[in-house]
Amino acid sequence: MSQSFDIAVVGATGTVGETIVHILEERDFPVGELHLLASLESAGSSVPYRGKNVRVREVDAFDFTQVRMVFFAAGPAVTLSFADKARAAGCAVIDLSGALAQAQAPQVVPEANAQKLQGLPKPVQVSSPSPSATALAVVLAPLRGLLDIQRVNVTACLAVSAQGREAVSELARQTAELLNLRPLESTFFDRQMAFNLLAQVGKPDAQGHVPLEKRLVRELRDVLGMPGLKVSVTCVQAPVFFGDSFSVSVQLAGPVDLDAVNALLEAADSIELVEAGDYPTAVGDAVGQDVVYVGRVRHGVDDTSELNLWLTSDNVRKGAALNAVQVAELLIKDQL
């Protein structure tokens, strides 16, 4: 197939946007013209692609009829401002911001529900879920046939990179301040992030839930195709730069055969199962990798109907940019 596709990346100067550009090159995606777009403040900088620096232009002025496909890798407000324009211009849209309703743009993780891409109205609109939902779906999807899952309990320990470059700088700066016994400044986070855990990632509603937690529950149910799944979730900001970690406890209708679980995890392309007795870490294993790492596969201390897992995943790469590009790879096969 020598066909190529003109593509735009909105939010190209952000961590996820840059990683999309990098992965398009790495996986030799058949890109014709690549248009990198951002808000007024970020426009003017450039991003390396195939040995050249590609200039980032202002999204407001962009004529979407120039491209076949758009990745939205900025915030929800940007997607809401420009997705209709892109769609009116006939572009396929892959949104990473969570701004589009499920009915309008289904959540897709290719390892879990690639079939959702079939028969979508044109131009196609697809959502790439939050990095947490993506990592969890990649690991739980191959187990669906084996397990009668009653409930999933998740504590997601999230890297600061999900909050952008300012959050990364603040963790580094606070850490240096503390090690050098200088007074601590918090400007991005609402309190000390270094050597600490923050139990609330975002602003809670009147019931105490933050948007990220509600989004994770909704997306996980959608992607796994299990609308009634009980999901208990707490998202925690960890003093980690890159890579999310998930403590997962799955409750099942009956005893689970761990050998069968291990065999399914072992067989899945997007999963790296570490050896029994070992465990993966965000920094040491997941960062920079295309797979979700799984370890500590075990029953409950005295409950064989409980399946415990520890997952680590590169939130920017596997959790966001790569998933969006995997969706794009499927779309160009038969939907564009």
Added chain:
Amino acid sequence: MSQSFDIAVVGATGTVGETIVHILEERDFPVGELHLLASLESAGSSVPYRGKNVRVREVDAFDFTQVRMVFFAAGPAVTLSFADKARAAGCAVIDLSGALAQAQAPQVVPEANAQKLQGLPKPVQVSSPSPSATALAVVLAPLRGLLDIQRVNVTACLAVSAQGREAVSELARQTAELLNLRPLESTFFDRQMAFNLLAQVGKPDAQGHVPLEKRLVRELRDVLGMPGLKVSVTCVQAPVFFGDSFSVSVQLAGPVDLDAVNALLEAADSIELVEAGDYPTAVGDAVGQDVVYVGRVRHGVDDTSELNLWLTSDNVRKGAALNAVQVAELLIKDQL
């Protein structure tokens, strides 16, 4: 009551041992003679107490008939070596190492099961549970009457200080190495601890459980007096110096009234409930405090039979040293 008690602290040079000495002074515990003991390597140093430096002597040479009560704040091997000797000398024993069997030395958290101290055979032997079990028991105990608890899911994010001074130094050193772009050395931890989470605290058994997780389940059931309680637990080593954090999801037989939960937590002396919408942190709230902090009290995202909580507790102080001293305070009232 002007009676005073001659007391020994074994493991007096460790973080917990030193904190016991500090708390005995702070709470004006009626100490007669204070004997500080440690292994051969640590003997010879001294620990401040009531304006003096008290010399730490070798535990092997100690005549336990000199004291009425002994705190064992060293490792399980030390307790197993000397507890019988202390008991034979007629001393009450308070063990913090988890070495003694439940039948021999009941686990006690005064806020949860002070009644266990009544009618024990003399000389009394009591265990102070692991810091995690203590923090969880303090918070769950006042809720027992209100809630029909089916299962407790816990992800415990533990401070490195629980592993002793070497672990604290290694986290600081690794962090400085990374910030200064120097090569990273791991000697205490088996891999990078700085800016990372380690999902296995200790050596797992053939089933994948680490001793700390099994101990937590056992102790929590004992202290709450709920032998059949289902407890799902993962212990994680966090890059935090002091203060443990717990993501807790409690499943109940039916819908829970959050106002009633908040009222019970608010009324408990050893709990500080933060305002709705806020959350406590290990570093900013719990460290140095005598209470367990609770926040993020909420239902599941769409499940009112789920109660979620975020706890932070000073692992050395509230989780260990203070609990042991609180037990001692009750013992001297009517058991010694």
